[in-house]
Amino acid sequence: MSQKRSYRPLDSTRDLKRTITRYYTLTRFHRYWGRPLGRPLAWVTSGAPVELLRAFKIHPVYPEQYGAICSTGKVTAELCQAAEALGYSQDLCTYATSSIGSLTRTDIAPMKGLPRPDLLVACNNICGTVLKWYEALARHFRVPLLVLDTPYLPGEITPQAREYVVEQFKDMTSSLEKITGRRFNEGELRRVMGLSDEVTTLWREIREYCRAKPSPLNGTDLFIHMAPIVVLRGTQQGVDYYRKLKREVGQRVREGKAALENEKIRLVWDNIAIWPKLFGFFKMFTERGACFVTDTYTGGWAMEIRDGDPLESLAATYTEVFLNRSPDFRARQLIQFIRDYSADGFVMHSNRSCKPYSLVQEVIRRKVMRETGVPGLVVEADMADPRAYAEEPIRNRVQAYLEALGA
Amino acid sequence: MGKYFLGVDIGSLTTKVVLLNEAGEIAARATGRSGYGGRDVARRLTAGLLDEKGLAGSDVAVTVATGYGRITYPADREMSEITCQARGIAHLFPGARTVIDIGGQDSKVIRLLPGGKVADFAMNDKCAAGTGRFLEVMAGALEVPLEEIGDLSLQAGNQCDISSFCTVFAESEVISHVSAGAPKADILAGVCNSVAARVASMSSRTGLEPEIVFTGGVARNSGVAASLAKQLGCGLKIPEDPVITAALGAALFARGLA
Ligand code: SF4
Numbered sequence: 001m002s003q004k005r006s007y008r009p010l011d012s013t014r015d016l017k018r019t020i021t022r023y024y025t026l027t028r029f030h031r032y033w034g035r036p037l038g039r040p041l042a043w044v045t046s047g048a049p050v051e052l053l054r055a056f057k058i059h060p061v062y063p064e065q066y067g068a069i070c071s072t073g074k075v076t077a078e079l080c081q082a083a084e085a086l087g088y089s090q091d092l093c094t095y096a097t098s099s100i101g102s103l104t105r106t107d108i109a110p111m112k113g114l115p116r117p118d119l120l121v122a123c124n125n126i127c128g129t130v131l132k133w134y135e136a137l138a139r140h141f142r143v144p145l146l147v148l149d150t151p152y153l154p155g156e157i158t159p160q161a162r163e164y165v166v167e168q169f170k171d172m173t174s175s176l177e178k179i180t181g182r183r184f185n186e187g188e189l190r191r192v193m194g195l196s197d198e199v200t201t202l203w204r205e206i207r208e209y210c211r212a213k214p215s216p217l218n219g220t221d222l223f224i225h226m227a228p229i230v231v232l233r234g235t236q237q238g239v240d241y242y243r244k245l246k247r248e249v250g251q252r253v254r255e256g257k258a259a260l261e262n263e264k265i266r267l268v269w270d271n272i273a274i275w276p277k278l279f280g281f282f283k284m285f286t287e288r289g290a291c292f293v294t295d296t297y298t299g300g301w302a303m304e305i306r307d308g309d310p311l312e313s314l315a316a317t318y319t320e321v322f323l324n325r326s327p328d329f330r331a332r333q334l335i336q337f338i339r340d341y342s343a344d345g346f347v348m349h350s351n352r353s354c355k356p357y358s359l360v361q362e363v364i365r366r367k368v369m370r371e372t373g374v375p376g377l378v379v380e381a382d383m384a385d386p387r388a389y390a391e392e393p394i395r396n397r398v399q400a401y402l403e404a405l406g407a
Numbered sequence: 408m409g410k411y412f413l414g415v416d417i418g419s420l421t422t423k424v425v426l427l428n429e430a431g432e433i434a435a436r437a438t439g440r441s442g443y444g445g446r447d448v449a450r451r452l453t454a455g456l457l458d459e460k461g462l463a464g465s466d467v468a469v470t471v472a473t474g475y476g477r478i479t480y481p482a483d484r485e486m487s488e489i490t491c492q493a494r495g496i497a498h499l500f501p502g503a504r505t506v507i508d509i510g511g512q513d514s515k516v517i518r519l520l521p522g523g524k525v526a527d528f529a530m531n532d533k534c535a536a537g538t539g540r541f542l543e544v545m546a547g548a549l550e551v552p553l554e555e556i557g558d559l560s561l562q563a564g565n566q567c568d569i570s571s572f573c574t575v576f577a578e579s580e581v582i583s584h585v586s587a588g589a590p591k592a593d594i595l596a597g598v599c600n601s602v603a604a605r606v607a608s609m610s611s612r613t614g615l616e617p618e619i620v621f622t623g624g625v626a627r628n629s630g631v632a633a634s635l636a637k638q639l640g641c642g643l644k645i646p647e648d649p650v651i652t653a654a655l656g657a658a659l660f661a662r663g664l665a
Contacts, residue, residue: 392475396475396487396489397489397530399487400488400489400490404490
């Protein structure tokens with residue numbers, strides 16, 4: 001295979017670094033500004049209703065993203081071992097175990113661990129693991145834990161489900177009033193939701209540029225440039241960053257510039273990235289001209305925030321998260337991606353950590369293959385734990401798959 | 408200018424080489440243990456074949472390598488053994504739509520399109536269950552030569568139950584059957600059944616469509632073949648030399664590249 005680089009980096013990567021560095025610098029030095037400004041720090045799950053927290057001037061921090069940082073920093077295995085030594089099972093989600101391990105192994109944890117939280121907010125729209133994980137954190141830090149329970153949606157959201165979640169939002173609002181000492185300000189919430197909507201809309205539009213042939217972005221770009229959408233939803237910095245990115249990607253499309261020198265095959269990715277092997281893994285595809293034009297994971301952040309009563313709108317948005325929906329919904333979503341993005345196939349990462357994402361993949365795979373006629377490949381690994389990655393068997397499968405696609 | 412085409416399959420346990428003549432017929436073939444350096448074994452086997460036929464290295468126009476050692480072998484092209492296996496089987500059995508391949512450390516089910524292209528496949532994951540390696544461990548535990556376990560298993564009166572897929576746990580199950588005084592044939596029938604069950608369950612991922620061809624080193628094991636046919640509820644075709652079919656596929660690709 002050729003040694004030359006078949007992959008075009010984005011100029012926006014510099015702005016990305018600046019934006020994310022700023023966010024983590026603020027986070028690390030929160031102890032100097034948080035208390036004087038009356039702005040508590042919360043550890044929150046990726047599917048937590050951050051708009052409500054921001055309306056209370058809370059600074060949100062994402063242990064799941066931190067889990068990915070640990071993984072690219074190659075300390076996940078050691079952090080997990082620390083948690084395993086405390087009695088946590090090896091079979092748990094490695095975001096949870098590496099987070100728990102980072103509490104004691106501050107010597108190796110990036111940034112010496114995330115700063116101590118003033119409160120914790122968990123929403124089970126992504127999985128049930130987060131509840132137990134956050135309970136463990138609450139015991140460790142002795143801080144309040146707020147939980148939002150979003151009922152699983154076998155079909156569409158029902159009025160009862162929405163009502164149930166709205167009621168919890170109201171409870172959460174009064175708890176936040178007590179914790180922060182601030183009054184709930186609906187105007188502020190609407191403002192933050194407006195910014196959030198702008199960010200997610202920009203992200204959706206950027207992703208849709210990849211319908212172009214050749215695609216201006218590859219899966220790795222999506223994975224890397226999703227960082228701000230996780231931590232900066234509902235902020236002006238988020239909007240600013242994605243405006244820049246959109247400009248650059250739009251420019252690529254207009255000039256017919258591709259992410260890959262030689263795009264021959266277009267694929268859809270399902271599940272979280274394999275962070276510890278991000279580039280090595282995707283290289284097996286790029287060197288054969290296979291581009292990941294879209295994916296279900298970073299697509300999860302292209303959610304719509306509707307008009308109307310803000311709490312009702314948030315209730316719907318956060319209950320309708322794709323991981324909280326039926327295999328049938330997820331199959332339809334994948335089929336739609338394959339059609340909209342003219343994909344030749346799809347690759348599913350069976351992620352040992354993430355059961356809600358992975359356990360139903362085989363059912364989805366068969367359904368999608370039947371309905372679209374395009375082949376689907378499953379690779380077994382873990383989003384963060386390099387111990388679950390077997391290079392040769394994976395290379396073998398990927399190669400066979402791409403050979404069948406004519407690469 | 409060479410007129411021969413070489414397929415080299417460097418597997419985890421066995422290395423196979425197949426030489427095709429200009430007409431695409433098998434001119435010679437050889438197999439050997441991969442051992443520590445599959446690449447050198449492949450070189451040695453190839454040199455032996457050429458010698459036997461009175462040919463020189465330059466008589467080989469194109470070489471395609473496959474199997475785990477494919478990447479470091481100096482070939483004109485390397486291809487995955489799934490693609491090569493599909494090609495080899497489609498050549499021998501044009502009507503084949505499903506291939507079940509059980510090798511040393513891999514077992515796989517491949518679904519074929521007419522013409523031998525791969526439509527879908529499933530493989531064992533990071534585990535020796537349902538592979539030749541599993542049989543080897545059990546043969547060792549029972550002190551029966553590997554080649555004999557199939558036929559011996561067919562003489563079972565009362566098949567023992569080996570419930571674990573895990574090689575380590577299954578070995579201790581075997582030992583407990585031994586100490587309970589079960590005949591070797593009965594235990595081996597359980598062992599063969601376990602390998603077949605593992606692969607049969609894997610085939611539900613890809614679906615099964617006749618004709619089904621059973622290949623790979625383990626296809627020589629009559630016990631696994633019989634159990635597999637029974638569990639799948641249909642007849643299986645077995646190539647005359649099931650060990651070399653992926654190498655044959657590689658050689659056919661080599662001929663196609665010329
Ligand atoms: S189990 Fe999955 S959804 Fe839950 S925290 Fe882990 S990776 Fe996220």
